[in-house]
Amino acid sequence: MARAVILMADSLGVGAAPDAEKFGDVGANTLGHLLDAYAQEHGAALALPNLSKLGLIDACEAASRRTLQVAKRQLPEAAWGYAKELSSGKDTPSGHWEMAGVPVLFDWGYFPHTTPCFPQAFIDEFIKRTGIEGILGDCHASGTTIIAELGEEHVKTGKPICYTSADSVFQIAAHEESFGLERLYEVCEIARSLLDEYNIGRVIARPFLGNDASDFKRTGNRRDYSVLPPAPTVLDKLADAGGEVISIGKIADIYAHQGITQKYKAPGLENLLLKTEQVIADAPDNSLVFTNLVDFDELYGHRRNAVGYANALKEFDDFLPRIIAQLKDGDVLIITADHGCDPTAAGSDHTREYVPVIAYTPGLGNVALGERESFADIGQTLAQWFDLTTLEYGKSFASALKPTQAQ
Missing domain, CATH: 3.30.70.1250 (Phosphopentomutase)
Incomplete structure (x- = not known):
């Protein structure tokens, strides 16, 4: 039976979405701009060999149609692409739920930008x-x-x-x-x-x-x-089928603990990655390990600390080989985001961006997934990976993840 690992790089957008103007986010590019800031601060490009080997740099360049400043770039040995959001907002639940196959097609309630602002x-x-x-x-x-x-x-x-x-x-x-x-x-x-x-x-x-x-x-x-997602997600389907859905960080909270069979908290990026490594080592077949790397968003994106964001991304890059070493034949690692939070943008809010869609399974070569019409393509892919019933939204790219089809 298969296993899957999702590393949700919270807020790691890769370029303004087609509807960014509606959100005041024209020109947003979280990854591109944090790399620019790092190069300007240090006089040299940031080295991201492991993330580039997974196709992150290629995905951002394709989404944003610009060249990134990055050192020690590697040719991809993974499937890579980028996805736009169907959901009506650029908030955390919408991005996470859509990725799990349930886009938010209604408008949330918001508080007015006044003082006082609460009813x-x-x-x-x-x-x-x-x-x-x-x-x-x-x-x-x-x-x-x-x-x-x-x-x-x-x-x-x-x-x-x-x-x-x-x-x-x-x-x-x-x-x-x-x-x-x-x-x-x-x-x-x-x-x-x-x-x-x-x-x-x-x-x-x-x-x-x-x-x-x-x-x-x-x-x-x-x-x-x-609040609960408006429909069953791929997490619910896997849990109902007897699989394990293991939350690390704030994932369980975001899904209102629905479809979660185990949960672990861990403070900070290093501890979240360490806990993920530990859990993967013991995770049984037919399990999904789902981690939210919140520091990118909370400590650097919202605080508009572009260089700090870059340093955290380097910490992630350095740790990745340890995660990959835990993968067995038939496992898939997915790296994505729930929205952007461009640290060079005005204000302190999220930004409406494409998110990376990175998928790696042992033995895979360079596979370009192109532009995906919804974050829900990830959920649909996982549904097929675990042989679950089809979700209402999303188009699976599971067939592209077979090593024999590596390009």
């Missing part, structure tokens, strides 16, 4: 049900910035910091010690139950530690509370 009726009921004295924030904000600005007042008053972004999200930041981690999770669950009528996609718990504004820092105990 008063919701806030009143939220305060009533949680027993808190009130909230701080009530605005669009960067998570790190608003914690620095309001963290001391939060510790003093006990009022949680509530904010949003361009995504369909309600975020609650609270100090793990003075407010309490479990209490933060409890108030997030209450908020989740109240926000369904507003069609808000996620509530996110944002715990932090520190003594004052100079050293407040978010911890690895983030938790996402998502």
